[in-house]
Amino acid sequence: MRKAIAVPALLLSVLLTGCGQLPYPREMEDMALLRTMGVDGGGDALTVTVSTGPRARGLQGDREPALILSAQGGSLSAAALTLQSLSDSYVFFGYVDQLLLGEDLARDGVSPVLDYFARDVELGLGARIWVVRGTARGAVESGGDQGVDSRLTTLCTDGEMGVSAISRRMGEVYANLLEQGSSYVPALTVMEGEGAALVDGGYAVLKGDRLAGFLEGEEARGLELLAGKPSAHVLEETVGGEPVTVRVSGGSAACRLTDEGGLSLTCRVTARLTEHSRPLTGEELEELEQQVRLREEARVRGTLDRLRGWEADCLGLGAKGALTAPGVWSRVREDWSRTFARREPEVTVRVELHP
């Protein structure tokens, strides 16, 4: 008797879960598994370009060229729907883990794209994100038959190993934009030529949800040091009239809020002496350490100056410093962007040089 009541009650409660409609089966071989999506804006329409990456067929894995599709629409949904009609296979977005945003779209605002990814059942905010200096379509098509996904995967891996720019996921960027009003995204440049290739292009800084500008070269290195993830780079200095090469292998940054609401930053850099013609004396090592310190300090200051110019604390330095002075933070939080731009931070760089 008890079971007779329990089973129908259980079945009814299953309907309450919202699972009234069972998922629809679809065979994987009938799907085009998209890996990369590029979105361009500028004007009234959005252009969505997608790529599958190299495909294989049969037991021997015979190679087939990557499928690249491009469609325009007034919205991302419309463009995505148009993409379905362009392919023989079902276009499956569940594997999109690389998102390229065109420069024009970034200037117009990235929120619609981030929102779409957050809400779509197949997509998600786990994808890696880049801003392309140019068009995302050009970047996606630069991969040719091989697709662009392997190149982007390499950039991600290099970023994780500290060899190239820091890679970022959409979720991180979206959270930064919502919490601190600005964020940074690695940027890419398409090397034009016969074998077009994507190369590291610094960082795009987003303010609100729009592109504030790019950090390149020394400024990009400075941002990496402030983020605590410096990419491996080499400094060429002269000590005692002879050239010496130093490889920066690690670093970290700590910040705190001063009582006046300013920032006090302490960066630690770990470097290794890699090339030198003779053993350096203690004095020469100190001199070299000083040179490295000045170089790194100049980078950090350059980066901070640019960010202050844009009123974009994209690294969340204020929020990090708040941990040391929550009272001060509650006072300056409302107007932090302007405070950040107005007060020049105190910067201290310490170098640990391993001969």
Added chain:
Amino acid sequence: MSRAPRIDLPHPRQEPRIPMPLSLENLERVFADCDDFNKRQVYLHGDPSRQVTVCYIGGMARTERLNDYVMRPLAQDPMLASVPESRVFELLEKGALYAQSATRATELDEAALAIIDGSCALFFPGRSDALLIPVATEEKRSVGEPENEPALKGARDSFVESVRTNTSLVRRRLRAPELKVKEHTVGRQSLTPVDVVYLAGIADPDTVARLEQKLDEIDIDGVEAAGNLEEYLVEAARTPFPLMVYTQRPDRFCQGLLEGRVGLIADGIPLGWLVPGTVDQFFKTGQDRAYHWMTASALSLIRYLCALVTLLLPGLYIALVTFHPEAIPVKLALSIVSAKQEVPFSTIFEVLIMLLAFEVVQEAGLRLPSPIGATVSILGGLVVGNAAVDAHIVSPAVLIAVAIAGVAGYTMPSQDLGSALRLWRFLLAILASLGGLFGLTMGCAALIYHLAGLETFGVPYLAPFTTGTRVRRGHPSLIRPPLPWMKWRDGAVRTENRRNQR
């Protein structure tokens, strides 16, 4: 005009079985048309005025014993001819015959059944009783190795078809007089002796009483298969999962008795059962206590893992590939897609057909004699496997998933549990075909609900993993702790002696 008996009437049981007084004539009537029934008149010490009729069944009585221990004393003992006629019966009963026992029977039932068991019956003219002398033959298979539960590090004897041999194998290991053996007869036509074996003071008396009561309530024609007992003693009809542990190994049987379980041994079936059979018992092997505890624990965990793999893998494959491809790592997805390109069937059909083919090959291999069976298995494996993949009938990923599920199932120490998992594997695969991970999850929930509802001799089937008995379990079931740490018995729900070591 006689009415045809209604088929829904209760099975009639007649007591006494043969409603006639005991006499030689009536015994002959009972064994009419039985060519193996023999009788012989013997003159006591050659005196024609004193004769006795010896009745026995050829093949059940051992000729040498009958001749040497019964016929010879009857024919040659001069005392039998000299004592008063009224004392002859008493003399024979008290020791004139060289037999371990001599029983006076007054009922025809008793005499007929004793003759069937291999005794001979002595009838004296003018008396309404008979003397029963056991001269049974002991032809039986010798004790061999347990084929289904091979021992790498342990005893190599196994139960045989003779219940008395089996009880002797147990008693040789458990020499305590507290080892009790209670015999019940099951089967109206087979009259099979079934022994309840337990250690008094350790086994749960309630379980013993419950088992004996259930045995007495069994009213069937014969016990010719294990199911004749299992399906009547536990609620086997509502579940494919085994509720009684069986073993061929006397050492494992004795371990069960020491744990406080109650044993059951039936004549004609070379197995011993142990109740209550909770789910953890079907994951244990006789070798668990022979190996180092770390090895045994690791193997135990692997068996539990394999149970999950064999149960869930085909359904999980269908759910992921067909409904939730985004959950598959990219490189694996691309590999599956490339291998599946030229296969004409849907994934669901592929998996279900392969599962079915796997069962067919296995069944064919089992039913045929060993040499042919092995050939069929190899051919079937090759055809179903390699050729089917080469011909693009199935994709290699499906073949691998089904093969892993199948092989994982073979790690189950209990074939009954393995079979139950195979049935549920089909069900879960079908549910996954209907609703993806949602269907699979609902199927798993149904399985847990089903298992949680099972009970064996008053003990919840999932008792090792629940608190259903409200009695603290002896030791963890997923692993095998070091033996010095296993100080508490695990089997009985209520026992007066829960501690098993200092």
